[in-house]
Amino acid sequence: MPITLASFLQIDLPAMLAALLATVSCGLLGNFLVLRRQSLMGDAISHAVLPGIVLAFLFWGSRATWPMFFGAACAGVLAAVIIELVRRLGRLDSGTAMGVVFSVFFAGGVVLMEQAAAHAVDLDADCVLYGQLEDILWLAPTGLASLLEPAVWADMPREVTTLALTLAVVSAVVLLFYKELKLTSFDPELATTLGFPAGLFNVLLMVLVAAVAVAAFEAVGSILVIAMFICPAAAARLFTDRLGRQIWLSLGFAVVAALGGYLLAASAPLWAGVPSALAASGMIAVVAGALLGVAVLFAPRYGALARAMRLGELAEARERAAAEPLATNLSNR
Amino acid sequence: MSFLAGHSAEPSSPLSSRPEHRPGSPLAVHGLTVAYNKKPVLWDVEWDAPEGRLIAIVGPNGAGKSTLVKACLGLVPVVSGQVAFFGSSLRRSRRLVGYVPQRGSVDWDFPVSALEVVTMGRYGMLGWCRPVTRRHREAALACLDQVGMADYAGRQISQLSGGQQQRVFLARALAQEAQLYFMDEPFAGVDAATERAIVDVLKRLKENGRTVIVVHHDLQTVRDYFDEVLLLNMRVVAAGPVDEVFTIENLRKTYGARLALLEQASSALADLARVS
Numbered sequence: 001m002p003i004t005l006a007s008f009l010q011i012d013l014p015a016m017l018a019a020l021l022a023t024v025s026c027g028l029l030g031n032f033l034v035l036r037r038q039s040l041m042g043d044a045i046s047h048a049v050l051p052g053i054v055l056a057f058l059f060w061g062s063r064a065t066w067p068m069f070f071g072a073a074c075a076g077v078l079a080a081v082i083i084e085l086v087r088r089l090g091r092l093d094s095g096t097a098m099g100v101v102f103s104v105f106f107a108g109g110v111v112l113m114e115q116a117a118a119h120a121v122d123l124d125a126d127c128v129l130y131g132q133l134e135d136i137l138w139l140a141p142t143g144l145a146s147l148l149e150p151a152v153w154a155d156m157p158r159e160v161t162t163l164a165l166t167l168a169v170v171s172a173v174v175l176l177f178y179k180e181l182k183l184t185s186f187d188p189e190l191a192t193t194l195g196f197p198a199g200l201f202n203v204l205l206m207v208l209v210a211a212v213a214v215a216a217f218e219a220v221g222s223i224l225v226i227a228m229f230i231c232p233a234a235a236a237r238l239f240t241d242r243l244g245r246q247i248w249l250s251l252g253f254a255v256v257a258a259l260g261g262y263l264l265a266a267s268a269p270l271w272a273g274v275p276s277a278l279a280a281s282g283m284i285a286v287v288a289g290a291l292l293g294v295a296v297l298f299a300p301r302y303g304a305l306a307r308a309m310r311l312g313e314l315a316e317a318r319e320r321a322a323a324e325p326l327a328t329n330l331s332n333r
Numbered sequence: 334m335s336f337l338a339g340h341s342a343e344p345s346s347p348l349s350s351r352p353e354h355r356p357g358s359p360l361a362v363h364g365l366t367v368a369y370n371k372k373p374v375l376w377d378v379e380w381d382a383p384e385g386r387l388i389a390i391v392g393p394n395g396a397g398k399s400t401l402v403k404a405c406l407g408l409v410p411v412v413s414g415q416v417a418f419f420g421s422s423l424r425r426s427r428r429l430v431g432y433v434p435q436r437g438s439v440d441w442d443f444p445v446s447a448l449e450v451v452t453m454g455r456y457g458m459l460g461w462c463r464p465v466t467r468r469h470r471e472a473a474l475a476c477l478d479q480v481g482m483a484d485y486a487g488r489q490i491s492q493l494s495g496g497q498q499q500r501v502f503l504a505r506a507l508a509q510e511a512q513l514y515f516m517d518e519p520f521a522g523v524d525a526a527t528e529r530a531i532v533d534v535l536k537r538l539k540e541n542g543r544t545v546i547v548v549h550h551d552l553q554t555v556r557d558y559f560d561e562v563l564l565l566n567m568r569v570v571a572a573g574p575v576d577e578v579f580t581i582e583n584l585r586k587t588y589g590a591r592l593a594l595l596e597q598a599s600s601a602l603a604d605l606a607r608v609s
Contacts, residue, residue, distance in 0.1 A: 179462075179463075180456075187439045189403075189438060190505075192407065194427065194456055195427045196456065243449075
């Protein structure tokens with residue numbers, strides 16, 4: 001299919017916007033999850049909200065934003081409470097408790113979703129699990145000139161506006177409480193004695209993660225959200241030793257993953273010779289993973305290659321040092 | 334009394350009205366009982382910290398030394414009891430109380446510099462949502478200088494030695510500009526230079542009238558570094574000036590039942606015997 005300006009504006013632009021907003025929101029929060037060693041919590045929450053989303057959908061019968069958000073929030077809070085109960089009553093470590101609870105919640109969501117499908121309502125498993133970037137259409141614009149009309153912007157797809165709002169809220173919270181988030185992530189005990197309750201910020205972070213997971217699940221799917229929480233932040237951490245720089249870098253990686261992944265998926269018929277475009281959300285996660293892989297191997301200081309080279313230099317220096325006295329001994333004879 | 338309670342650790346009513354507690358004492362602990370998993374760790378601790386002194390909390394492993402500090406600071410749930418700072422609640426006197434946690438309690442791979450960690454000590458006086466200003470960053474740098482670490486201000490904290498990390502923590506406490514300090518094992522596993530730096534800081538804090546409560550594990554140095562000692566083994570065994578309280582008999586009472594630790598205690602006892 002030839003790419004025209006109108007088809008770009010109507011099909012590619014909204015999908016790219018949705019992907020971009022989703023990955024940037026996830027990437028931003030991911031920094032704090034990774035630093036707090038709570039990446040699994042992001043995973044747990046993004047899975048545990050599924051039954052809430054499906055129940056809300058069954059109850060209200062539409063994919064409207066607020067009922068779904070409400071359902072997801074209820075499921076998220078319930079999951080958090082049950083995780084804590086399982087941990088205490090079962091005397092299990094928190095990783096085990098999380099693993100048990102979120103997989104059970106997710107399984108419940110899958111069962112409920114089958115029911116929803118049986119009632120022939122419009123909620124299919126593929127959409128929830130893998131996202132449907134390609135279905136996000138913006139039919140209003142017909143050319144560049146039409147972008148100047150407010151009515152065209154008012155017709156922006158719901159997924160995109162929801163994600164934009166989520167990103168705005170998440171960015172505002174991080175900007176406003178940057179100092180507090182940094183302190184509670186690094187030293188929760190000192191934070192609490194200084195009057196910044198670490199527990200409160202933990203809850204705040206989890207609520208934001210749940211909100212982003214819900215907003216992003218339609219775009220990139222509930223499974224792939226987790227890749228976007230972890231990959232950009234983990235890759236950025238390997239390039240810098242400053243939190244501020246790490247966050248900016250992670251946002252850059254998120255943008256590269258979103259746009260690169262989408263473009264690679266869309267252009268697959270050209271470079272892979274496959275008959276149709278690849279799944280965009282899957283490709284975005286693949287690119288994010290590839291970025292992390294590149295960072296692990298080639299990052300200047302913490303990369304595997306840099307480490308190996310430093311070790312090699314050390315070994316060489318040692319060998320030279322060991323060889324020298326031998327050489328002098330020989331020449332002395 | 335139920336050990337299931339585990340309610341909030343926020344210490345309640347001030348104790349200044351109680352006759353047995355000196356009003357305005359930097360730290361007054363009354364009937365403090367703390368339990369983990371229904372097993373008591375601290376039992377009915379009654380203690381007044383005297384003002385302007387360097388105080389060691391001494392006792393065997395598992396005696397509840399760190400727990401006492403954390404319970405006072407509201408970091409672990411208490412079963413019963415009250416804690417007052419300068420005759421008032423912790424909530425009202427947060428700015429007066431500084432804390433140096435154990436070095437192992439944080440993740441040193443965190444992407445911050447030594448100076449940024451010290452600046453965190455200023456967050457309390459900055460208040461919510463206010464960004465760090467130059468004035469506070471300069472104050473933090475001065476504190477780093479006081480512990481001989483100004484040259485390392487820009488270093489990422491994992492690239493510091495254990496002793497240097499401890500000094501960064503100490504500088505952060507100085508940056509808090511508190512009246513009462515809690516330090517949890519600051520001397521644990523540090524080099525000689527750091528040990529001297531910590532002792533210098535302790536002396537300077539005392540000269541400025543501050544009270545410092547230190548969880549301490551090295552019985553040999555108690556006499557050299559501290560004025561007061563609290564001997565703790567779940568309950569308060571003895572508390573008071575080092576000269577009066579740090580006796581062979583009291584140490585035996587504190588460590589006695591712990592056979593594994595008798596050796597550690599006995600070497601200190603031998604030391605004591607040599608001195609007296």
